[in-house]
Amino acid sequence: AQSVxxxxxxxxxxxxxxxxxxxxxxxxxxxxLFWYVQYPGQHLQLLLKYFSGDPLVKGIxxxxxEFIKSKFSFNLRKPSVxxxxxxxxxxAVNVAFISSGGGADGLTFGKGTHLIIQP
Amino acid sequence: DSGVTQTPKHLITATGQRVTLRCSxxxxxxxxxWYQQSLDQGLQFLIQYYNGxxxxxxxxxxxxxxxxxxxxxxxxxxxxxELGDSALYFCASTPGWGYSTDTQYFGPGTRLTVL
Numbered sequence: 001a002q003s004v005x006x007x008x009x010x011x012x013x014x015x016x017x018x019x020x021x022x023x024x025x026x027x028x029x030x031x032x033l034f035w036y037v038q039y040p041g042q043h044l045q046l047l048l049k050y051f052s053g054d055p056l057v058k059g060i061x062x063x064x065x066e067f068i069k070s071k072f073s074f075n076l077r078k079p080s081v082x083x084x085x086x087x088x089x090x091x092a093v094n095v096a097f098i099s100s101g102g103g104a105d106g107l108t109f110g111k112g113t114h115l116i117i118q119p
Numbered sequence: 120d121s122g123v124t125q126t127p128k129h130l131i132t133a134t135g136q137r138v139t140l141r142c143s144x145x146x147x148x149x150x151x152x153w154y155q156q157s158l159d160q161g162l163q164f165l166i167q168y169y170n171g172x173x174x175x176x177x178x179x180x181x182x183x184x185x186x187x188x189x190x191x192x193x194x195x196x197x198x199x200x201e202l203g204d205s206a207l208y209f210c211a212s213t214p215g216w217g218y219s220t221d222t223q224y225f226g227p228g229t230r231l232t233v234l
Contacts, residue, residue, distance in 0.1 A: 032219050043121050044209065044225035051220040090162065096219035104219035105175040106152050106164025 002027035002093050006110035013081055014118050021076040021113050023091030033074040034092040034107065035065055044090070050074065061085070081117050089113045122146065123212050123226035131232045137198040140229045144191055144212030150174070151193040152213075152223060153185055157206040168193055169216045200233045207231075 007022040025031060032051040036044045048059025055067040065076045074091060092107040122145035132138055144151050153165040155178075164177035168187035179185075182200075187193040197204060207230050211223035 034222075036225075043123070043227045044211075045121065046222050049220070049222065092162075094219050104217060106154065106167055106177050107162075107223065108164070109154075109162035111161040 002031065002095055002108050004091050004093050004108055004110035006089075006091055006113050008113050009111065010114045010116070012116045012118065015083055016080050019076070019078040019081045019085070019115070021089055021091075021115070023074045023076065023110060024072050025074065025091075025093045026072060027093065027095060029095065031093045031095055032104070033065075033067060034094075035059065035063070035074075035076050036090045036092060036109075038088040038090070040087065047076070047089075081115075083117045083119045085115060086117045087115060089115055121224040121226065123210060123224050125208075125210055125226040125229050127229060128227065129230050129232075131234065132200060133234055134200055134202060136200050136233075137196065138200065138231065140195040140197070140208050140210075140231070142193045142195070142210035142212075142226055144193070144210075145214075145224055148212035148214050148224070149191065150213045150215065150217050150221075151187055151191070152211040153179075153193070153195050154209045154211065155206045156209060156228070157203075162209075165195070167217055174217055197231070202233050205231055205233045 003026045034049045035047040050057045058064045090112045091110040094104040124143045150169045152167045156162045165179040167175040185195045207228045209228045211225045213221040
């Protein structure tokens with residue numbers, strides 16, 4: 001079974017700082033990768049996802065992530081954070097089952113990174 | 120607003136009791152997923168329903184069950200509740216049957232407290 005680890009549980013940055021949140025997964029085959037964000041008091045929403053093609057994926061709100069297959073990593077980046085980026089960030093993975101025509105079980109999530117941006 | 124609704128927002132109950140959580144997917148979505156978020160286990164996939172049928176199962180306890188009705192809303196039933204069942208329960212929906220690259224749209228969650 002696949003698993004996801006997020007290295008930093010809590011990150012505190014000042015506005016305009018650059019951000020990189022680590023995500024590593026363990027699975028020997030092809031995976032689909034997602035970053036979700038949960039703003040205070042709101043539902044989980046998708047930031048970006050990768051399933052094939054260009055390993056550098058751009059998402060909403062200026063976020064991007066790079067899939068490095070050799071490192072089993074999918075780190076999230078943003079060049080300049082804002083106070084409004086304060087939130088919980090979750091990396092997630094699923095695996096397409098060839099036998100079910102590309103279907104998958106539910107997402108496997110990392111434990112999350114709580115990001116606080118200080119004004 | 121994702122378009123996925125969950126009721127109730129909060130639920131407080133006692134050990135040994137049974138509760139039902141409700142989820143309405145986005146308009147037109149046929150699949151509903153249930154997840155549990157707890158401090159120690161994080162976000163865990165419980166079960167998925169597609170168009171009324173169970174399609175995938177995750178780490179769901181035998182004391183828990185779910186169903187999806189003809190109007191596509193889903194209910195998660197939790198019985199013989201224990202203190203450790205206290206958690207946030209999310210549902211998510213997708214348009215199709217659960218293709219691996221689908222974006223899941225999450226509801227606001229139901230916070231369950233078992234005393």
